[in-house]
Amino acid sequence: MQTNLVQEFAAQPEGQEAEAILRSCVHCGFCTATCPTYQELGDERDGPRGRIYLMKMFLEGHETTERTQEHLDRCLSCRACETTCPSGVQYGRLLDISRGLMEDRIERPARERWLRQALLRVLPNRRLFGSLLRVGQLARPLVPEPLRSKIPPRREASPWPAGSHPRKVLALAGCVQPSATPNTNAAAARVLDRLGITLVEAPAAGCCGAVSYHLGEHGDGLDYMRRNIDAWWPAIENGAEAVVMTASGCGAMVQDYGHLLKDDPAYADKARRVSELTMDLGAFLLQQDLGSLGLAKGQGKVAFHCPCTLQHAMKQSGVVEQVLEKAGITLAETTDKHLCCGSAGTYSVLQPELSQRLLANKLAALTVDQPDEIVTANVGCQLHLETRASVPVRHWIELLDR
Known part of the structure; x- marks a missing residue:
């Protein structure tokens, strides 16, 4: 062109x-x-x-x-x-x-500016988001529909393993996941512990930068990226094998750190190394000997929703399914696997009507084989799907945590 x-x-x-x-x-x-x-x-x-x-x-x-x-x-x-x-x-x-x-060149209407600024201030701030979520969960019985369904129920995390292994990998807690789905990283840590691998969260790491960057606030997004690199770098220097992502939305962003910071003389080399080490949890597990995990029993039939960030951005289509099949999980048939569920980061808030149409389509595609539950690989998809799903929705790693 x-x-x-x-x-x-x-x-x-x-x-x-x-x-x-x-x-x-x-x-x-x-x-x-x-x-x-x-x-x-x-x-x-x-x-x-x-x-x-x-x-x-x-x-x-x-x-x-x-x-x-x-x-x-x-x-x-x-x-x-x-x-x-x-x-x-x-x-x-x-x-x-x-x-x-x-x-930077088109001024949005006041309501749009306010909503976008609210998302930019709340979502990347782990403590603020967590506090507001707890308030919403306490008030959930009093909130009318459809708002009530958008407030996820309070969940508890399983205990993290107490021991440590010579093999270590990094994880990103992120901003929404610690309070909305706290068991995701805990389950991943327990599964990896059984494989002789320690999962480590760097306390200073936070939002991956995707919320700000995709909403056009590139400077703020890049600052979040630099903060995460600083938080991870000591562990990387000490031999961490990988940065293992349990939320594919974050994984898609972190794998691009090297490109997005390539012109930053202070961070270009470190960012490139972080991107090289970044792997989705499914891809990392597929490289391991999963025999010690044993076969899953009594899980029923499971429909896997592959998030767009996993299949189109990280190019990992079919990988999680291989892990689940190796673990003995019975996968349900689904259709239109390439189509989005409508979550898409902040999209479900900024484009609610269209998001709901896409959600209805996706749930119909995921339940054609009448699964007992739906699993996915991204916190945003999980929270969005469960607002209207007729069966339980959770992160796929929880199927292996037993």
């Missing part, structure tokens, strides 16, 4: 990167077949090809309005189009660049 970026953007590294991505697109349209929002809305501007045109026009200096921004806001950043694209267009990266540049 021919491009002619305005000088303001052409002179910036991000603008040059965006131009290279635009030039790789041949506008074949294969991406529209796997785009959840295009399938729902049928509008070219709500599909990858149309959005690429809109981003191209913006970067070339054409008039850009709130309507253009609305079409980009409706994108889930699920990156299913990347999996489909025969030309290897890095659509997700182009979208992040364009959203960040556009956020």
